[in-house]
Amino acid sequence: MTAAQLREKFLKFFEARGHKILPSSSLIPENDSSVLFTTAGMHPLIPFLLGEKHPAGRRLCNVQKCLRTDDIEEVGDESHLTFFEMLGYWSLGDYFKEISIDYTFDFFTQELKIPPDKISVTVFKGDEEVPEDSISYHYWKEKIGIPEKRIFKLGKKDNWWGLEIGPCGPCTEMFYDTGKESCGPDCNPSCSCGKYIEIGNNVFMEYNRTADGRLIPLSQKNVDVGLGLERILAVINHKESVFETDLFEKIIQVIKKLSLKREVQSDSFSQLYNAGVATMKKIDELKQQAEETRAVRIIADHIKAATFILAEGLEPSNVERGYTLRRLIRRAVRYGKLIGIEGVFAFKISQPVIEIYKEDYPELEENREFIEEQLVREEEKFGKTLSRGINMLEKLVKTKKIISGKEAFDLYQSYGFPLELIKELAEEKGIKFDKEGFFKEFEKHQELSRTASTGMFKGGLASHSEKVIKYHTATHLLHRALREVLGDEIKQKGSNINEERLRFDYSYSRKPTSEQLKKVEEIVNEKIKENLPIIMKEMMLAEAKKLGAIGLFEEKYGERVKVYFIGEPKNAYSKEICAGPHVANTGILGHFKIIKEEAVSSGVRRIKAVLE
Numbered sequence: 032m033t034a035a036q037l038r039e040k041f042l043k044f045f046e047a048r049g050h051k052i053l054p055s056s057s058l059i060p061e062n063d064s065s066v067l068f069t070t071a072g073m074h075p076l077i078p079f080l081l082g083e084k085h086p087a088g089r090r091l092c093n094v095q096k097c098l099r100t101d102d103i104e105e106v107g108d109e110s111h112l113t114f115f116e117m118l119g120y121w122s123l124g125d126y127f128k129e130i131s132i133d134y135t136f137d138f139f140t141q142e143l144k145i146p147p148d149k150i151s152v153t154v155f156k157g158d159e160e161v162p163e164d165s166i167s168y169h170y171w172k173e174k175i176g177i178p179e180k181r182i183f184k185l186g187k188k189d190n191w192w193g194l195e196i197g198p199c200g201p202c203t204e205m206f207y208d209t210g211k212e213s214c215g216p217d218c219n220p221s222c223s224c225g226k227y228i229e230i231g232n233n234v235f236m237e238y239n240r241t242a243d244g245r246l247i248p249l250s251q252k253n254v255d256v257g258l259g260l261e262r263i264l265a266v267i268n269h270k271e272s273v274f275e276t277d278l279f280e281k282i283i284q285v286i287k288k289l290s291l292k293r294e295v296q297s298d299s300f301s302q303l304y305n306a307g308v309a310t311m312k313k314i315d316e317l318k319q320q321a322e323e324t325r326a327v328r329i330i331a332d333h334i335k336a337a338t339f340i341l342a343e344g345l346e347p348s349n350v351e352r353g354y355t356l357r358r359l360i361r362r363a364v365r366y367g368k369l370i371g372i373e374g375v376f377a378f379k380i381s382q383p384v385i386e387i388y389k390e391d392y393p394e395l396e397e398n399r400e401f402i403e404e405q406l407v408r409e410e411e412k413f414g415k416t417l418s419r420g421i422n423m424l425e426k427l428v429k430t431k432k433i434i435s436g437k438e439a440f441d442l443y444q445s446y447g448f449p450l451e452l453i454k455e456l457a458e459e460k461g462i463k464f465d466k467e468g469f470f471k472e473f474e475k476h477q478e479l480s481r482t483a484s485t486g487m488f489k490g491g492l493a494s495h496s497e498k499v500i501k502y503h504t505a506t507h508l509l510h511r512a513l514r515e516v517l518g519d520e521i522k523q524k525g526s527n528i529n530e531e532r533l534r535f536d537y538s539y540s541r542k543p544t545s546e547q548l549k550k551v552e553e554i555v556n557e558k559i560k561e562n563l564p565i566i567m568k569e570m571m572l573a574e575a576k577k578l579g580a581i582g583l584f585e586e587k588y589g590e591r592v593k594v595y596f597i598g599e600p601k602n603a604y605s606k607e608i609c610a611g612p613h614v615a616n617t618g619i620l621g622h623f624k625i626i627k628e629e630a631v632s633s634g635v636r637r638i639k640a641v642l643e
Contacts, residue, residue, distance in 0.1 A: 032267055034116075034278050037143075037260060038094050038391070041118045044142050048134065050120055051087040055095050055392070059343050059352070059525050061610075066194070067352050068098040068340075072119030073198075073234075073255045078610045079123050080198040080236055080253050081495050086569045086591035092120040094260065096392065098336055100355055103362075106332050107325035109265075109272035110228050113359065114336035116260040124251035128166050128203075129174070131233050131254040135205065136175055138258075139231070143267050149208050151227060152177055153220050155191060155201030156184035160246060164190075164235070167203040183219045192234040197495075198249065199240050205231040207266045230266060231258040242496060242530070274328050281383040282331045289379065290327070290370045326366040333363035334380040334406075341402040342394045344524065346632040347409045353632065360409045361416075375414075378406040420445070424453065428460040436468020443469070444476065495612065501620050501642055502533040504565060504613045505555070507597060508623070509535055509640065510581075511605040512554040516547050524635050535638045536631060543636075548625055555623040562618030563598040567611065570594060575608055582608030 032040075042052050056075040058068050066074065072095035079085040095117045105111035122131065139145045152171050157163030168184070171177045193199020206220040206227040214224035236253040238246045261273040270276060274283065337359045340352070347357035360377060367376055381402055389396040424442055427434055439453050457464040506526050514521045517539060524536040543551075572592050575582075580594045595613055596603035614620065620642055627639040 032264065034260065034264055034276065035391075037264055037267075038116075038118070040142055041138070041258070042092060042094070044138050045090075045092040045120045045134070048090070050090040050092040053087060053091055053093040055093060057343060058096055058098055058339060059345070061526070067355060068100075069095065070097055070099045071095070071255075071257055072097070072117050073121070073257075075610070076121060076123075076255075077194075077197055078495075078612055080121075080251075080255070081239065081249070082251050083611050085123055086593055089123045089125040090121070091123070092118075094391075095119050096339060098340070100358075107328045109225065109274075110262055112261060112273060113332050114339050118258040118260050118263070120254075120256050122254040124253060127252050127254060128164075128233075128235055129170050131235075131256060132167065132170055132175065132203065135231050135233055135256060135258070139205065143263070145207065145267065147176070150177065151181040151183065151206045151208055151220055153183045153185050153190055153204045153206070155203070156186055158187060161191075161201065161238075164201045164203065167201075167233075167235075171203070183221075185219070185221055189221045192232065192255075193236065193238075193240060196240055196242050198236045198238070198253065198255075199246075200235045200237040202232050202234040204229055204233075207262075228262055228266065229259065230263050232256065239495075272328075274331065278387060279331055281387060282335065282380060283327055285380055285383050286327050286330050286367075286372075289367070289372045289376050290323075323370050326370045329366045330363045330370075330380065333359040334377055335384045337363070337377070337406065338381045338384045338395065338402055339388075339392070341405050342392070342398045344398070344401070344635075346405055346635075348632060357409060360406065361413045364410055364413055375407055375410045377410050378403040381406055416445075428457060428462055431462060433463040433465060436465040436470070436472050439464065439466075439469040440472035440476070443473075496530060498530050498642075499528055500612050501614055502528045503611075504597075504617070505620055505623060505640070505642060506533055506535055507595065507605045507607050507609070507613075508555045508558050508617065508620075509533070509551070509638065510537070510607070511597070512551045512558075513537060513638075515554060516550050517543060532626070532639055532641050535640070536635055537638070538634055539636050540634055542630070543628065548628055548638075552623060552625050558597070558604055559617045559620045559623060562616050563604060564616050565613045566596045566600060566603075567613070568594050568596070568600065572608075575606075578606060580606040580608050 046052055056069060056072075060066060060069050060074045069075070072093060073080065076085070076091070085091065096114070097117050098114050100113060102111050103113060106113055120134070136147075136150075139150065140147050154167045154171070155161070155164040163184070168182060171182050172179060190202050190204065191199065192202045204220065207230050209226055209228060211224070211226045213226050214222055218224060218226060220227040220229070234255040234257075236255055237249055239249050240246055261276060261278060264276045264278070265271075265273045268276065273279070337356055340356045340359075345352055345356055347353055347360060349357070363380075364377060385395045385399055385402070395402070420442055427438060431438075434453065434457055442453055453469075454464050454466065506528070510521075510523055520539070522538045524538055526536065527534040569591060570578075572590055575592050575594045578594070578600075582592075592608045593611060595605075595607055595609050595611065597605040597617060600606075622643040623640060624643055625638055625640045627637075629637050631637045
């Protein structure tokens with residue numbers, strides 16, 4: 032089965048059960064500061080999980096593009112990916128646990144013909160805060176017929192899902208048994224021995240986590256289900272890894288063609304690095320092959336992820352999303368050098384990515400030129416950084432008797448040097464290398480990265496607090512005022528809201544003058560003083576566009592949308608397609624003040640503002 036066939040089967044299965052099909056949302060969460068990227072299909076639905084009415088109804092489904100970096104060091108094994116697609120379906124206060132378990136199990140076993148005896152499940156075992164999910168446990172056992180020995184009770188680490196602030200709840204997960212031997216008597220789906228591969232997760236969003244850490248029951252109980260497309264595709268096609276599916280085959284073919292395997296007799300560290308033999312010189316053939324396979328997979332995954340991020344119009348930088356993008360590109364380039372790829376190559380690997388996905392995600396083809404240009408530019412920058420790193424490393428080995436763990440990690444993190452290269456040069460020069468210290472620094476950084484990806488920015492629309500909702504409404508006023516002062520070329524490129532301030536990114540080719548920014552500020556405050564009502568109307572997307580309503584990702588909305596008017600709809604000051612929520616009128620916003628305006632990348636600028 033191809034990926035296209037699997038997508039179609041999934042959408043038809045749930046459409047036949049009353050679910051409206053939604054398009055994939057952007058990888059950049061709209062007005063959500065809780066995460067850098069869309070890590071699951073539920074992100075765009077947060078207002079609706081908290082009780083807002085969705086214009087498409089209470090049963091929804093889609094195929095959502097997602098990006099996660101908290102498991103980046105695991106990429107290269109059989110199942111972990113940075114970019115992936117999530118087959119998702121939702122019940123917004125409609126059906127709950129039993130029906131959703133039926134739907135997921137039936138899709139796997141009846142539609143995809145996965146043998147029921149290959150499926151194991153986990154349920155939430157409960158803790159001092161939330162009781163055990165006995166409903167799911169007994170339903171799996173007594174109604175579905177999963178034997179008790181294949182039902183595992185696990186804690187919050189494994190069977191709880193949600194943002195740091197916002198909707199959350201226990202989950203029941205489904206795993207495919209690969210048939211591999213267990214790692215021991217305590218082997219279960221939470222271990223990493225490879226026996227179990229997660230293929231689905233039914234989250235029962237019964238609670239809302241407040242900013243002060245309290246867990247409050249939701250009046251509307253929701254179901255949020257995510258099924259990993261790539262993992263399911265590998266399972267039903269009897270492939271040993273996700274990299275053997277049609278979503279990777281052509282990408283890997285290109286990487287292997289670019290890779291040159293040749294032995295270079297030289298004591299020059301630089302030549303060894305460029306030839307890609309540093310890691311292979313002293314390892315046996317089997318280990319070498321495994322390392323090369325892992326390197327090829329990392330390159331394929333990272334360039335795919337970078338291509339999708341670039342298609343959103345983002346550029347590499349040293350902060351937030353731009354830093355993630357830069358890290359992915361540079362990490363791919365580093366592994367490319369290790370398997371002998373010469374010259375600037377990342378843009379060549381982006382081509383099969385675009386070809387594979389362009390029918391489902393047309394933004395890839397539309398931004399092909401930009402994607403290629405940015406990949407070339409970043410790889411050339413990285414080449415210069417590598418040269419500086421080589422000089423730094425050569426100075427270290429001349430002046431030190433030992434390379435400390437921190438020094439080694441700085442070379443790894445800042446200049447892209449693999450551990451093996453540092454170790455080899457140290458041995459070559461007869462000096463010691465603190466490998467244990469390196470791994471301590473590495474683990475510290477990994478924990479920081481994981482924390483950042485799961486809750487870097489507290490607040491956002493997930494908190495639904497009064498202050499956050501005010502800031503959300505203020506972004507609409509700011510957007511309209513910017514267009515009024517600077518012209519209709521202004522387009523929103525993203526926003527980030529928390530309890531303290533709003534941040535608004537917009538497209539503009541030059542720096543606004545202080546007079547222009549002052550005028551924008553004055554207009555926003557005038558509209559606040561006018562105490563304009565905020566009115567929401569549901570309508571078809573075509574009708575919204577005809578009325579002049581604008582939206583950040585309007586091509587990604589469903590057929591029916593919500594339009595928020597600031598002012599009476601006939602002569603509204605602002606008309607935006609938006610999920611909400613918003614305040615009732617502008618008069619309660621307070622005084623609007625711009626505190627900073629700056630460039631963030633080529634053609635994109637940023638305003639930070641507060642409500643006083």
